[in-house]
Amino acid sequence: MEKPIVSNGRLYKGIKYRLNIKGNDIEKKIVRNLAEFFGVTFSRTEKFKNTDYNFSFLQPGDEYREKFNMYNEILLLFSPFQDFDRRALDFVDKTLTDYDNRLDKVCIFLVSKDLNITNKIAALNNENKDSKLIVPFTYAEFSKRKITQEDVENKLREYFYSRDLFAIESPIRNDSYFFGRKKIVQEFYSKYISGEQGGLFGLRKIGKTSVLYALMRTIESKDGIYVFMDCQSPSVHALRWYELLEGLIIKLSEKYNVQLNMSAYTFDEKHAAYSFEKLLLQIYKQLSEKRILLIFDEIEMICIDTASAEHWKNNLDFVYFWQTIRAFCQEHQNELCFLVAGVNPHCVEVASIQGIDNPIFSMINPAYLELFGIEDVKNMVSSIGKYMGLEFDEEIYTKLVEDYGGHPFLIRHICSLINSSISLERPMKVNKYDYGREKANYDIAISKYIEQIIQVLKISYFKEYKLLEILAVQGNEAFLSNLGKADFSTIQHLIGYGVLKKYKDTYFITIEALALYLKNNSDLLINDSMEEKRTAISKRRNKLEIKLREMIHTVFITKYGKLDARERILKAKKTEERTKLEGIALNELMEKEYFFPELKVLIDKNWEDFSKVFVDKSKFKLNMDIINTYRIDAHAKSITEEEYLMTHMALKWIEECVF
DSSP: OOOOEEETTEEEEEEOTTOOOOSOHHHHHHHHHHTTTSEEEEEEEEEETTEEEEEEEEEOOHHHHHHHOOOSEEEEEEEOOSSOOTHHHHHHHHHHHHTTTTEEEEEEEEEESOTTHHHHHHHHHHHOTTOOEEEEEEHHHHHHSOOOHHHHHHHHHHHHHSSOTTOOOSOOOSGGGOOSOHHHHHHHHHHHHHTOOEEEEOOTTSSHHHHHHHHHHHHHHTTOEEEEEETTSHHHHTSOHHHHHHHHHHHHHHHTTOOOOGGGSOOSTTTHHHHHHHHHHHHHHHTTTOOEEEEEESGGGGSTTTOSSHHHHTSSHHHHHHHHHHHHHHHOTTTEEEEEEESOTHHHHOOEETTEEOTTTTTSOOEEOOOOOHHHHHHHHHHHHHHTTEEEOHHHHHHHHHHHTTOHHHHHHHHHHHHHTSOSSOSEEEOHHHHHHHHHHHHHHTHHHHHHHHHHHHHHOHHHHHHHHHHHHHOHHHHHHHHTTSOHHHHHHHHHHTSEEEETTEEEESOHHHHHHHHHTOOSOOOOOHHHHHHHHHHHHHHHHHHHHHHHHHHHHHHHHHHHHHHHHHTTSOHHHHGGGTTOOHHHHHHHHOOHHHHHHHHHHTHHHHHHHHOOHHHHHHHHHHHHHTOHHHHOOOOOHHHHHHHHHHHHHHHHHHO
16 A cells, blocks of 8 residues: 655545554455545544444545545445445434534445445435435445545546535435524524523525524434424314324423323313423423423414414414413423424514413514525535535625525525536536526526415415515505505514615615516506516516427427427428528527517417417417517507506416416
8 A cells, every 4th residue: 555645734645654444354455445545544433322333534635625625534434234224324423423523524435235235325315305425335346356546536426416415495404504504503502591482483495494403403412302393284283272282292202202191181171281281390300300492383384363274373272372381481481491483473473362462472582594695605505516516606606695685595496507507527617607697597497486485475474475566566665655554563574584675765675586576476567667667578578488499399309309399390480481490400490590479389380289388278379469569678669557467467377387
């Protein structure tokens, strides 16, 4: 083996002087093989859940930094079982936490005796999109021959560049991809330690549940006690208030294996509060008198006015449930505290419910989860991007904040779209000009996510939605004139979400993509000049035209192949024009030679291929004709409010079909 090589104080090839490599003879041989292109800096055996694990740390050199942005040491773990045991991943989590200051928190080298390990890791990645980048090897690979640096780099390319780490839909369940929220997690942990109540609020998909998961990981690491209730689940919001109290007791006792004589207590309207108090005190004593935290996520689902179940929404279940919790907290301040999370703090702001005092009115000081600033966006995007071989122009981070307001979920999905458009020949730099050119397409692609984010306001907090819509569509003057009709709390909520800001006497929406969505999906008349109306119609029609082209091209290619697709597309042109189009590539042909009227003809002539998209042929033709007739940007003619509204409705009908 080569002599150890050190550069700038880092060992990047060979084994650290006097380091005792742990493991059996085969595992030591594997470590020595990898030491030919990594520095081996640490080696240890640890027992975890009755199993001994051998592991070492590999330090990457400059070539791995350049190609894969690998800076920290990599965990090399051996799994000496013929059938891979997923419990080894629990040991991985523990080790990454124990050596947080040294180890890369995403990438792990796993050497397994299981010959099917590659398929098992692939299945794991499919189940959990935010799983770590586990690069699998088998003992057999090393026993057949020496693994070369090229072999290792090929593996890294396969596992780094082929996975889209930006496309995470669900809340973040581990620290690997958790960014920008450590301060608020610590604040809520401090509230738990001091027995204070907490409230976390913010827009949909902004990361509230991810913060709650991080808080739970912190509590677990410090041997605390909590129970998590997802109020979105029918197993929670379908329950009556006294059944939910019983559910809390059952969940706590099962989670911490506490033995209770439940049959001695009754949970009904008369006795539930008493039974809850007595059983919770028993749990508290059996758990070494550690404070218990009750966490309620998606609190709207069991809140007055916003719940889906009648007994929470319009009856008094909300009052009786929180009367019980409040009474316990007041009498037993050391034993229990709670945290509620949702979009809107309505549940703690309404003073009375059907003439009865709201038990948790002003009991919580709401904390809003803020949108990311430029530094948080840069940290998240660059950290995730580096594992996929992507480096971003510095200006892109600023644009992501300007265009998408620093909303982490939207930004990750924009980066996912960027990733999907780039070849796997990496590393590669993402250019600000490419971003600018494609932004209109990105906005179209993420409109469904914008809808998810804003839908809860439209359904449950319509005043807030309407004010945003007025600002987006009719401007600041109309917004200010409607402001007096709104409650003060409505404005505070919108500012708390981070979607609304005020500069002097002007309010503006911080997420440009959200303002665009509101404009494109509003029935309000725009109080704008003719020039602004031209611009609004032009933008929407241009985006629609791009989407229709893409849809026609995709449907024809998929169903008929390139040659037949070309023939069908050419039929929309006059016979004498077709000869001029020979030799032009199909995608270029669609982009440069086919405009709105011809797209209508193509769909009309091939209605069977598009009937499932548009359903009603006569409505399709009518709306396409309206959109083309009132091209006021092209013809520089005036348009009445009635004609403008008609054009808006026609655009909206077609947009809802294709987006």
